[in-house]
């Protein structure tokens with residue numbers, strides 16, 4: 001059995017990364033050309049990693065399922081990217097950023113990784129600015145900052161409400177440069193469906209060409225997954241609708257442990273479900289909570305138009321419950337508070353499943369122009385989708401599935417439990433514990449790709465310089481290809497009556513109701529059985545027209561959903577195992593008198609790393625104990 | 640609502656395509672255009688027919704994947720909106736809607752409504768970047784950038800690469816797309832060093848790839864879902880001539 005070794009370097013927290021870099025093995029420039037690296041994923045993590053590795057002289061092959069890297073889901077990030085620059089002179093520092101993330105994650109992340117993420121954050125901003133990312137600026141010409149939930153400093157860099165787009169396009173431009181220089185080759189419109197492991201080392205991938213349907217083999221000395229999160233398991237979520245878990249799931253089945261799969265962030269400010277056709281829950285950036293105030297009527301029966309409900313009849317429940325942080329409480333806290341009000345019958349809108357986010361006061365104080373400058377595009381977006389104008393009446397919002405803190409387990413070097421298989425960005429479990437703070441994912445993705453992986457991967461590859469190019473006729477490639485074609489054949493043969501999408505909707509419903517914002521033992525057990533049933537039905541009744549040898553979007557969907565069933569069961573298993581509440585994982589059995597999450601540090605201070613056994617078997621739980629040497633575990637209070 | 644859809648169907652790049660007609664009677668005005676197509680596709684799949692292939696991902700107007708030519712307009716009749724942000728409430732009950740892929744020589748059809756837009760990427764590969772190796776950047780605030788310039792640069796940088804400008808142009812010109820990238824960098828001090836080489840290489844690549852000339856019809860600006868301004872083209876032309884006059888030979 002694989003032993004879990006997090007390989008955290010010795011020494012004081014602030015010196016670990018320096019120590020690691022000073023002692024890491026290197027590959028000399030002449031040898032780098034002889035080494036091939038596969039990067040799957042072109043979001044901020046994958047693009048920044050691939051460009052940097054190309055720059056260093058490695059041969060890099062990059063995969064994504066979109067037509068171009070620029071469309072990766074990272075493009076949709078809105079609010080910003082954090083760094084500990086302390087430009088506002090408001091007491092920020094690397095340690096404070098680290099501390100906020102550890103606390104924000106409810107003490108379920110690894111100190112050393114989080115500290116390093118904070119440590120490299122400033123360099124990422126410098127890198128992006130140098131690449132021409134037009135971040136917002138002050139009149140004096142310096143970079144502007146704003147504040148995000150769960151912190152008391154302003155450390156978020158932004159480009160209006162399209163920070164992810166600008167940051168991704170910055171990383172992508174670096175990638176284009178390497179394509180121009182010939183160090184990086186792009187393989188777009190590919191679904192990576194299996195990871196090839198030879199003699200215990202990741203040596204390649206099997207991918208389906210989405211235009212021709214051809215199954216391709218690609219070999220390399222190491223494989224990097226930067227495949228993003230799996231929040232689309234809820235069907236309706238804030239993610240790009242094609243986001244999926246297939247690559248990470250394939251890695252899991254090949255021996256990579258899955259870390260904390262049930263830790264999913266439900267974002268408090270998304271558009272509510274408006275109708276049964278809805279395919280997407282559009283996020284309303286957290287930055288809106290800087291100026292917007294969240295409320296519901298004090299009286300359940302108050303059906304007046306929100307503009308006609310006077311101040312004294314409004315319950316600004318976040319300000320009431322959490323006076324210190326008010327509307328800027330962390331996401332998990334904000335989401336649960338909204339759910340609590342709606343469950344108690346105070347929700348607004350036709351379904352009663354939404355709350356108001358109101359800009360009236362901000363517009364009065366700062367003027368419409370100032371608000372438009374900050375949030376103009378978000379207001380337009382809201383107006384367009386809902387038909388209601390947020391300058392005139394409050395927005396209606398509700399929590400939605402948004403980000404997966406869980407992901408492939410990695411050690412300090414970002415390597416999974418398969419040698420030579422690395423996971424970066426949202427696809428790993430590493431930096432956000434049980435809850436992620438706003439603007440810290442872009443920060444992690446850029447840090448992983450630009451500044452961390454290039455060192456740790458080189459350290460691994462230093463031992464591979466004598467390995468010749470990997471041939472794709474190895475038995476392991478054959479076996480992986482058979483595995484993929486076998487699965488596709490099996491799907492095509494079902495020839496049932498229902499669309500893949502209809503199964504996805506039903507799966508999403510089960511997960512949202514029982515493994516979403518609140519979980520309990522009974523519900524989880526029930527959900528497990530329901531998922532099993534649904535999975536069986538899927539394999540009997542899904543319909544995929546056409547053939548696998550052509551562009552076939554129904555087949556693409558079916559492959560992804562088939563993997564979601566397994567992951568859903570793993571999430572439920574993980575949520576059942578963790579009988580405490582922590583961060584976004586709220587076990588109803590474990591709460592304080594005032595309804596806050598109750599951690600049980602004596603029992604659950606570990607990362608749950610799950611090992612795959614076989615299709616029918618139960619996964620094996622490995623525990624990585626979390627050791628806190630630099631922070632004191634406290635009740636996470638935002639009051 | 641009841642609608643009649645005339646949709647371009649083409650099984651692959653080599654076979655000929657044709658319009659197919661579909662009548663839908665249960666369209667809700669609340670649906671987005673893509674959700675309406677999801678619903679049509681659901682019916683087709685249940686009947687065992689191939690669904691209409693179209694591209695989409697973020698469904699919130701930012702990834703640039705979606706792009707349908709609807710009733711003679713890229714992204715349909717609504718201004719400043721991508722197809723995924725087009726809602727059925729803008730159509731009338733009983734209306735006929737014609738849906739086609741982008742039609743432009745540099746964008747060959749792959750299947751149905753999906754075209755190959757990677758020619759746009761090839762232009763960026765020719766110079767749509769600032770050459771700075773990882774870790775070599777100076778402390779950001781050592782270079783101050785006028786807020787107005789940063790904002791204007793941002794306004795050009797918001798292009799989503801959907802290709803609507805090319806589809807809208809009778810010459811299939813990519814000038815709006817290219818000039819937006821050139822402008823983003825031309826407005827920033829970081830972009831100055833490579834400015835001449837950039838504009839010359841990008842323009843040359845654009846010509847090579849078969850994009851047409853700009854004849855000032857302004858259709859691109861009118862159809863751009865992100866409001867990218869035509870003034871970018873003027874700026875690019877200035878940059879281009881500046882580079883020519885200075886005799887830059889690195890093309």
Ligand SMILES: Cc1cc2nc3c(=O)[nH]c(=O)nc-3n(C[C@H](O)[C@H](O)[C@H](O)COP(=O)(O)OP(=O)(O)OC[C@H]3O[C@@H](n4cnc5c(N)ncnc54)[C@H](O)[C@@H]3O)c2cc1C
Nearest residue numbers: 041042043045065074078079080192228425426439441442
């Ligand atoms: C609406 C929204 C707003 C957000 N706003 C913010 C914010 O303001 N600040 C912040 O810090 N975070 C934000 N986040 C979170 C953040 O955007 C993501 O966590 C982050 O962008 C993930 O980046 P990534 O590089 O890990 O992966 P992604 O950007 O998700 O990219 C995944 C890549 O993997 C590829 N891929 C996946 N599977 C396969 C496969 N099997 N084969 C081939 N290719 C594959 C895809 O093609 C894609 O290129 C937001 C998230 C959402 C949903």
Ligand code: FES
Nearest residue numbers: 696698703705723
């Ligand atoms: S689907 Fe992303 S812009 Fe329309």
